[in-house]
Amino acid sequence: MQSSKVSDASSVKTDPVEARHSEASPVTVDLTAVIVAVTNGEPRVLTVRPSEGEPDTLPSGPLRPDHRTLQTGLRAWVERQTSLHLGYVEQLYTFADRDRATGECGPGMCGPGESARPVSVAYLALVHEAGADGDPQTAWRPWYNYLPWEDWRAGRPRALDAILERLEQWIAEAPDPLKRRQRAERVRLTFAGNHMPWDEERALERYELLYSARLIAEAWHDQGLAPPSDVAAQPGRDMAADHRRILATAVGRLRGKIKYRPVLFELMPPAFTLLQLQRTAEALSGARLHKQNFRRLVERQRLVEETGELETETGGRPAKLMRFRPEVMLERPAPGVRVKATRRASLV
Amino acid sequence: MQSSKVSDASSVKTDPVEARHSEASPVTVDLTAVIVAVTNGEPRVLTVRPSEGEPDTLPSGPLRPDHRTLQTGLRAWVERQTSLHLGYVEQLYTFADRDRATGECGPGMCGPGESARPVSVAYLALVHEAGADGDPQTAWRPWYNYLPWEDWRAGRPRALDAILERLEQWIAEAPDPLKRRQRAERVRLTFAGNHMPWDEERALERYELLYSARLIAEAWHDQGLAPPSDVAAQPGRDMAADHRRILATAVGRLRGKIKYRPVLFELMPPAFTLLQLQRTAEALSGARLHKQNFRRLVERQRLVEETGELETETGGRPAKLMRFRPEVMLERPAPGVRVKATRRASLV
DNA sequence: CCTCCTTATGCTCGAATTGAGCATTAGTAT
């Protein structure tokens, strides 16, 4: 079913006529959005509620002639589809792999071989609150549902054991010793083997590795195959087309970004406690942070100021409510929350 | 027909007619490459020699159906156009502004409004040596020819005086006081006014600001106007379409990248002295670095190892020749040359 | 050969940043 595109691809290769008229191929541009919010310390992405039995989907739509720029096109689509106004928006990446589903053709919906190749331009957007829209067409999903191995907040994720076991198997299956070493090295690098620390920014690399090793259901779909029924072999919920890849890109990018730009505050309500801020940073980076050092950092950089109010619902001593101090943008280049995970995740 | 789910979703909310003729506009995808090399401490980009009287152009070509991915398409084009093999390649950005020339249509050259909108996907590539190809169709140009205000290696660039003068004028011309303050703030932030340090990574922001203020010849062209004849008002050599914007994107991105990934070595010959390495870093970042601290950094991170040879043509005491130590990639995440400009550019 | 110029390389020193953790405060729940 998803395989329709694969047959397109092969027709391109085999049909000499197709190959000869090598002019620019007409394509359509699809704008896809990863819209992120963090509520109660849980990072969520907005999904368009799929039809029964279909995998989850990110909001997206084609670029239209009346869109002046890619970004305005994206905003238009999202605002229409979700009645959500986007604040911070950033371009993520442009994908156009011929052999990898890009989602425009549902089962049987693709035209004949001539159909335009789908190019998708992915965007990342941050919004304040998840709750808002009661739109029944959309749903906020914890992003770690799709990428469970990325969540180290409660220590090493359970899913990793099964994953690493499968990856060892994949390494062993390599056709020759050189490839075997390369695979092993790639696993070690991205999955923190052997003296490598876990690098939370490598979310995309990890996803791509799992895809190569066919631990990602989409890898099977893209080849027109049904994934093995063994659930443990397919960690995380799958998504339509390459949306999970786009999500992984967003996660990695955002994890990097918070370290040198104050984007964290795009996700916060107008007033918040320092712990809430910390929880948000942890939600994104997927790691626990050292509390006192986190505060020191935020305070020394003067990223926030007191509102004067207190939050009493903390479960402990009341906390000062803070607000973002927008002037920082005008003071230093590159302010951000460059935090390092605590060594021992238990602490905090 | 493209995105079934989107039109479904939107048709729920909006006028079905609108939704129906909301076909994706057909577009062509143009792959554009910023190919960078540094020779003798001068950063250069590969340009395709323009026809007489035409502005300089970056190598580019349309995405074709036989290209499996965007990146392979780009490599194919570049290898054909320049007989150059690309090593490091990274996607930069995708541009598709409707109102900004993207090169396919000169003034009046576009067909009727229906013509396909050009989308350009820009890539950055790093290569070892500029000299190589004797291809008469291409030329290596110092990138600061196009962005002279970005070169602070010999102190504050001369061009800045004229630029800032014009920008002051632009600020004063603002239609209302609020806009005036916003313009002033924007200038201060990007051009290091008033206690802001020069942030070399903001190359794109600076370019865009100059574009807004019409200090960039392309800003006039895009509106079908001839730029004023006053040369001082148009700093830097212009390029075709939005290629200078793409170049500015590349410069900013690369300046950021060298700080946390060892990409610098993609530009170096197999063996080099530490000073050559430093000159390369300086060439990219456009600033002078503190020599001893630079060596300390490179050595402490064990980015290089001695080859055992000496370079005697240094003009002074012979220097050890070094080579990149690729093992660093396997040791730590994010090794790089995160250097800060010396306060006083004279030192070194 | 001696002097000067140039670059290479070693080393120091104080300031700032970072990682980790102790201690105290101030609320709520039992």
Add this chain to the structure above:
DNA sequence: ATACTAATGCTCAATTCGAGCATAAGGAGG
């Protein structure tokens, strides 16, 4: 009162950073 929980203040050592002094080792000019 006692136990928990979270907020907040503070310390301390290790490391990193910014700046600069000092010395080494070549070549060029006298």
